[in-house]
Amino acid sequence: GESVGLHLPTLSVQEGDNSIINCAYSNSASDYFIWYKQESGKGPQFIIDIRSNMDKRQGQRVTVLLNKTVKHLSLQIAATQPGDSAVYFCAEGSGNTGKLIFGQGTTLQVKP
Amino acid sequence: GAVVSQHPSRVICKSGTSVKIECRSLDFQATTMFWYRQFPKQSLMLMATSNEGSKATYEQGVEKDKFLINHASLTLSTLTVTSAHPEDSSFYICSANSGGSGGEQYFGPGTRLTVT
Numbered sequence: 443g444e445s446v447g448l449h450l451p452t453l454s455v456q457e458g459d460n461s462i463i464n465c466a467y468s469n470s471a472s473d474y475f476i477w478y479k480q481e482s483g484k485g486p487q488f489i490i491d492i493r494s495n496m497d498k499r500q501g502q503r504v505t506v507l508l509n510k511t512v513k514h515l516s517l518q519i520a521a522t523q524p525g526d527s528a529v530y531f532c533a534e535g536s537g538n539t540g541k542l543i544f545g546q547g548t549t550l551q552v553k554p
Numbered sequence: 555g556a557v558v559s560q561h562p563s564r565v566i567c568k569s570g571t572s573v574k575i576e577c578r579s580l581d582f583q584a585t586t587m588f589w590y591r592q593f594p595k596q597s598l599m600l601m602a603t604s605n606e607g608s609k610a611t612y613e614q615g616v617e618k619d620k621f622l623i624n625h626a627s628l629t630l631s632t633l634t635v636t637s638a639h640p641e642d643s644s645f646y647i648c649s650a651n652s653g654g655s656g657g658e659q660y661f662g663p664g665t666r667l668t669v670t
Contacts, residue, residue, distance in 0.1 A: 478661075485558075485647050485661035486598070531597060540586055540651040540659055544598045 454551040461522045463548045465515040465532035472534040476542065477506060477517045479528045486531060489517070519550075527552045556582045558650045560662035567638055568670055574634045575665045577648030583628035584650035588659070589621070592645040604631040638669045 455461045467475070474493045478486035492499045492506045492515075499506050505518040515532050529549050533542040557580040567573050577587055585606050590598040602623055603611040610623035622634040631650075635642055647664045 476659075483645075483664070483666070485560075485649075485664045487661070488659075539603070540588065541600060541603060542588075542659065543600070544590075547597050 451546065452549045452551065454553060455522050457522060457524060457552050457554050459522055461517075461519040461526070461550060461552075463517045463519075463530050463532075463550065465517075465545050467513050467515060467532070467534050467545075469534060469536065469543070470510070470513065471536055473536045474534070475506070475508060475515050476533045476535070477504075477515075478531045478533060478544075479526075480531060480547075481528045489530075522550075522552050524552045524554055526550060556580075556650070556652060556660045558648065558660045558662040560646075560648055560665050562665060563663065564666045564668075566668045566670060569639055570637055572634055572636045573638055573667060574632055575646055575648075575667070577631045577633070577650070577662055579629045579650040579652075579660070582650070582652050584631075584652065585628060586651040587625060587631040588649045588651070589623060589631075589633050590647045590649070592647060592664075594645075598647060601633075606631075635667065638667070640669045643667055643669045 476491040477489040479489050480486045490501045490504050490506050492508050497508050503520045507516045529547045531547045532545040535542045559578045561576045587604040589601045592598045600613050601616045604623045604625040606625045606628050612618045625631040645664050649659050649661045652658045
């Protein structure tokens with residue numbers, strides 16, 4: 443079936459470095475993509491989203507890139523901080539149902 | 555931003571009993587809510603879509619008679635795990651859609667269910 447997957451289960455970076463978390467998706471019909479951050483024992487927290495008609499979107503310290511040609515999504519975090527340590531999920535959705543398909547998740551570990 | 559709450563945050567029950575989990579949108583009306591299950595170190599798996607005033611739509615492989623969903627008002631959806639077994643132990647998360655375009659979905663803090 444269709445799925446959204448991530449390349450690496452764990453990413454370890456030094457505090458202050460930039461982090462890049464990748465995601466591959468398979469449903470070319472998806473209209474939008476969302477990155478979520480989940481801390482241990484908590485629900486997902488919205489980080490940033492991007493619609494399928496865009497290839498880049500920037501937020502505060504975060505940038506999402508979308509490459510529809512290779513069905514690839516990435517989240518870039520600038521100047522990574524210890525508070526960024528969490529599991530990051532990409533999710534895709536289509537239409538107006540609101541249903542989201544979540545990817546595997548990447549654990550980001552920030553070393554002080 | 556919009557707030558979604560869940561109650562209880564943690565629950566321990568004995569095998570064979572039923573447990574009800576509430577999901578509330580606190581400052582907006584949600585015609586649609588979603589229920590997810592998440593096992594340790596795994597991703598969120600969508601269980602069902604809860605629609606206010608109508609029956610829930612369950613994902614393939616999810617037993618509707620075991621996971622009863624009721625969306626009685628625009629701010630409340632409940633998930634009842636009936637005849638719970640240890641394999642039902644999981645983190646249950648709800649989300650609520652404010653009705654806007656994609657991305658306007660808000661997640662609750664989750665409920666940790668442990669079945670002994």
